[in-house]
Amino acid sequence: MIEGKGTGGKPIPVWVAVVPFVASIVGLLSVIFLLDWPLYYGLVFGWAVAVGIALAYGRGPALLVRGSYSGARNTFFVIGILLLIAGVISAWFLSGTVPALIHYGLKLVQPSYLVVTAFLLAAGTSMVLGTSVGTLSTMGTAIAGMGAVYGLDPALVGGALISGAMVGDRTSPVSGSFHLVANMTGTRAEDNYKPMWQTGLPVLLLCLVLYGWLGYGHAANSAQGTDALNSPMLRTIQENFQLPWYVMLPPLLVLVLAALRVPILRNLSVGILFGAVLAVFVQGEPLAEVLRAVWFGYDLHAVLHGGGIWPMFHQVLLILSAGALNGVLEESGMMSTLLDGLLKKINNTQSLIFTTVLVSITMAAVACNQALSIIVPGRTLRPTYDRLGASPKLLVRSLADSGVVVSPLIPWNLHAILTSTAIGIATTTLLPYAFFLWILPILTIFLSFRHKNKRNSDKRDKLLQYSIDNDPSS
Template sequence: MESSKKREINIWWALLPLVFMIVSMFGAVYFLELAPHIPLMIGTAIAALVAYYHGFSWEEIEEMMYKGIKLALPAIIIIILVGLVIGAWIGGGVVATMIYYGLKIITPSMFLVTICIICGIVSLAIGSSWSTMATVGVAGMGIGLSMDIPAGMIAGAVISGSYFGDKMSPLSDTTNLAAGLTGTNLFDHIKHMFYTTIPGLIIALIAYFFIGHRFSGAHLDMDKINAINAGMEQNFILSPWLLMIPAAVILLVAFKVPAVPALVAGILLGFGAQIWVQGDSILNAATTLQSGYVMESKNELLSELFNKGGLESMFFTISMTIVAMTFGGILEYSGMLTAIITIILKFARNTGSLIAATIASCFATNATCSEQYISIVVPSRMYIKAYLDKGLHPKNLSRALEDGGTLTSVFIPWNTCGVFIFATLGVHAYEYGPFAILNYVIPFISILYGYIGFKIVKMTDEEKDYYTQKAAG
């Protein structure tokens, strides 16, 4: 594009699409309880008008949107595979097996620690904090409340575990978005997050250990646990051997097999387990991959837990990603993001302040745009050039996006995550906030690392050239 033929977009014009999008997002999500797609499209339309007013042709604006979508294509491919994995693993009995054996280790004094770990394992396996909270989390709330543990504490432990697994799972949509939008290899991104996420989990578990000991004399309602386990035994063949399927995918990852073939292996193994272990037909197993697993049960919790997955379950996330990237594409390639980031970077002169600014921007996006995905999409395009200019590897940015975007969404009551948690667990953000320990500890760890330079990866000259070209689309 011939920038000399266009007028430079100043900060006030650049903020206009964001303001329109934020206002419409707040009204749509908070008051009308709608999905974020339409507000994003409104923001896209305003951004297009601003770009057109400043001299860009419609053909150029279309090209900006296409380039934005192109950046998200690797993540979209992974998201599609994730839906297939979830369906295959539920149909093959893998998820049920993990939950079954996990519930057998619950004790009253260790309840908060245990439910956090179980939620972490399930979320790690299926890649979804929401699905974990809506299923295992709901079960955990009932069990914990029966032992007179305060609802805020239970919800906080459930959220910490669920978001640990969501953040670290190669099946998670937010994990794939953060990696894909920054051009980072998925498993390099996950490995880099270990340095902030594992310490955060350890701190959370230690806190839950000491908090939980005050409930050591509580009564454990085994009827609820037995009802869940009985339902799974009735509908699935449960065997420890099924745990070899997720173990195989983890092993492939450990041997640095790329994400796509590793996920395909997980799909094939789950597909085979549904046919040869669960005794289902090839038609039903194939239908599970397309539409998700369907289980008829009088137990609403079991139905909620297992009636999900499949390619079609990912359409919402895919469509949202595409719409968000059309918005982000216009903001970036028209120069609007440059106008905004120039102001911010005046205060981010070193690595620590840059990471702090990234995390603060993610939190602000969660608060203003009310949507977790947008808190990853928009800051990823805002900051990628700044990281590259400072010679910082893009995986530093992808980690900061997750530390600041994925995790902090739960603290905003009107964010879709806060709304979902209240609707699902029945606990307000101000009640569970102090106990969602992992979610607020990790952002501070990430900022601390930035200032002291711990596990901050620099690029070689060859890497800088490669990632600069990749970021340019």
Template sequence: MVKDMTTKKISFFWAVIPFLFMIVSMLYTVVILESAPHIPLMIGTAIAAIVAYYHGYTWKEIEDMMYKGIRLALPAIVIIILVGLIIGAWIGGGIVATMIYYGLKLITPSLFLVTMVIICAIVSLAIGSSWSTMATVGVAGMGIGLSMDIPAGMIAGAIISGAYFGDKMSPLSDTTNLAAGLTGTNLFEHIKHMFYTTVPAITISLIVFFILGKQFTVEGINKGKIEAINNEMLDKFLISPWLLIVPLIVIILVALKVPAIPALVVGIVLGTLSQIFIQGGSIHDSVQALQTGYVLESKNELVKELFNRGGLESMFYTISMTIVAMTFGGILENSGMLKAIITQILKVAKGTGGLIASVIISCIGTNASCSEQYISIVVPSRMYIHTFIDKRLHPKNLSRALEDGGTVTSVFFLWNTCGVFIAQTLNVNVMEYGIYAVFNYTVPIISVIFGYIGYKIITINEEEYKQFKDAEAL
């Protein structure tokens, strides 16, 4: 077992050294080499291990720290695996195509911007990915919007706002599952708790884009790209409103408080049955969709990008990144390094409002320094979980703050993987779309305000406190 972190004191100076090495290597690897963040995290882990060893921890203790960190992520990893399966099943079953088809039918010239927010939100909710939404519907939306002489930054802002709303609120989203899993919060409790900050933010966004869109009255909108996508979907899938019953069933299960894993399994089974009995696919095709993702042959690159995805193997990147990140976080937490850092932060964070603001700032700072959205959730989750529980605050307050500060703010840094992706995909940089990404900067502001006024901040009683402390000791 890992010894109590208070037995071997590590100062603030030594505690920040692993972070500095990780940040520098992360910036170089992600921004300059345009590579994955796994190796920088491993470098940070190695430096953290050296610091811990230097302060008297044995290698066996350091190994236990890493394993303990990984063990904390196992519930999230299980959900992430199921998410890969359900995406493959829903695409193969024509469920995603049906949702996109009817969503695209909503586009009208005078309400283009607000419609793009809604469409991107629907698609992202369905597939749990802001990136795939922006790379498909978003690209088409940019072409249509530009033909109407709407500024590129404005179009991109609407697309990003909708895509990140769906990503944040979807039970299929990896970041949503990470935030819930790493804080020990029930997935659907986490999503429900996010409604209080997320719904006002998307409402404000819709109002803003409705007002902005009224100035554009171009007639004869070019619907060529949208029609091409719809025609391709009609050719490849049987589109039917009856298929919308599948996500509706999952939503009903969630409303009935069915646990996440059984609810997702039901969604996987229904999606697979839809692919076999409604779309006419073979059992072999349905199994392949679950394992390696759905494969659709098409000359339309947007359609291929949207539907050639899902499956267990599509989640290996996220799973491996989570495991590596949690070895880093495990050493930092169990050696006392995070405690040394958070002690300094909490000296200026007074009350619940200050604590929530500290989490938001930490997430934004991690997005800026580490260039990776996932890390902005993983590292702060372990930095603050003990403090929230000790202050008798329910962990779902933390899981919400992690997403309010981490998931949505990654788009504001050009060197962050999300900022780079948006610039390359939508051909618009943060200087153009930043002011129009209304949802993404409204959410953290609302979250901080709610923290200071105490609105929808859930506390725990002494019995719950003991339960959480017992869970920490496992």
């Protein structure tokens, strides 16, 4: 159980503790669909509501300042990754790396198979690297560009890429989230492959069928797909870039360094440096132009564009706001108050699994962090699983099939910001086709009903056997 840090002042009732969560969601939805403001305004509103409640119940200003700063500070690492990914994309555009991958990829992959190939490549790469962000940062941009050349729906290509990337993020033996699930549930990592693949494998096979079918259909209906080699993007690439084979080495280097477990910040920095060297010595770009592109982003006749550290300013503010909000909720004790209130109402395995999925996805939405969607429900709900005699493997599967995979579908979640930035396709665009990410929680909830029915059947069998054993006439 997570202990509330909100010492001093009056206890905060459950119905009050839920208000900042509701305010944050309402604020985010309002700025997206009604006001067209930057996303961080929604979380700043939720933070302000949380601070107001905490002050009203006697939490001191010093405690709230400490919580806000501590929560924001915990996001600095993620912000570093976000900014370096933005710099990598710009450097690799300018170096000819991404254009070359698009150019040569078009000669190898037919449009009919691009979508399912994107899913398979992303799944395989993520199983090796254990990270969806690293996977999409190295090969996602090029595949998204190939999809644009073929005239394929970016939502479908993006959905295939993020679905494949999350296969390894969820299940790879070198994935941080995979081991975090084991640690927070008190299980052994090697024992968790079976429960994870029980739902993961059938959904993966279903995704193969769906992406194969939809990709083939979209390619057949695409006017550009029949003449991709004469497309404006490809002509622009051929006219503006030198395309020797070695300009494609930066992603390979990043993949190798990731496989060798080189820290991600250092790895991405090397990727930027390698791209800058190629831009200067192969493409003949002035160093000043390279630095300008890394800072402001790359744009070539509105055909090839993306990246840039400065355009990430709003996302940085969003991440800082999310961290500050989470810090206030934890320091004031509202987080633990709300969770304690939920746990008192759980009396069977079905409601326990449903609560796990709900809490995990809620944490992904409100705390805007994939790790917290594992840590909070994992630590909080494990004693309840023990109390009800439910296997901890059910907790493992419930976490892996909820917050872990749903995080990239929440536009303001840090994971979604990183992955959508890497491939240049908005989360709201690719969401309908991210089959692996939203089918898994639905399947897990469905199986919870089946589990309840099985337990009820077992109880009936025991009662029947008891009545037979104690029947005087027998």
